[in-house]
Amino acid sequence: MQIVNAIGRRKTSIARVYVQPGKGDIKVNNRELKEYFLSEIHQTTVKQALTAVKADDQYDVTVNVEGGGVKGQAEAVRLGIARALVEFNGENKPALRKEGLLTRDSRMVERKKYGRRKARRRFQFSKR
Template identity: 50%
Template sequence: MDLTAGARYTATGKRKSAVARVILTPGTGQYTIGGKGLEEYFPRHALQRTIRQALEVVGYDTQLDVVARIHGGGVSAQAGALRHGISRALIVAQPGLRGELKKRGFLTRDSRVKERKKAGLKKARKRPQFSKR
């Protein structure tokens, strides 16, 4: 991987309705998400671990900085979108990492989204209470 000062690798990650635009640059392993640090934007340790997985698997967790802009979705979906975006940016930077990332499922876009509400129902599948009389 080209770790010169001017290298920038960009990608987009998605999960549910969250979209993360990610830029990887050579650095010290800093995360900047919407102008905030990783711990400030995602206070839950489980979500932080999810986000860090892709870089830790390939061993670049202390060599690349991550700058991201995220919109849509909830916190868990945003974390998943960020991991997906980081994984795709790593493929742009070094195509040889594809096999390892794909094996762990980081490149698969989780296509599960909320089902639409149907007419006559309270939610997508929840029915109104039945009254016999």
């Protein structure tokens, strides 16, 4: 039995994804998908790559994810699954590329600068 692993990142979240042929079980940090990602939106985000290639019930997915928030983790898992599906079967690449699921979202939080209240926000200026 072939197991393919891939890494997905988003903001500060890192997801290590292991995909193998199976019946559609998705486990995140040793918990069921619906138990880990409580929001329906995040569950849909995670399944997006499998839905794009119409393989919802063909693969079992095991994920270890850490860092960041819930949305960042969901999107990191999505990227990891998409990359693993391409490694599994190269014919999936055009469909996933068209949906934009193979592109790493490189946006990160801008750091706070000294002399400012936040990254860009300045302290209030009083003329008089």
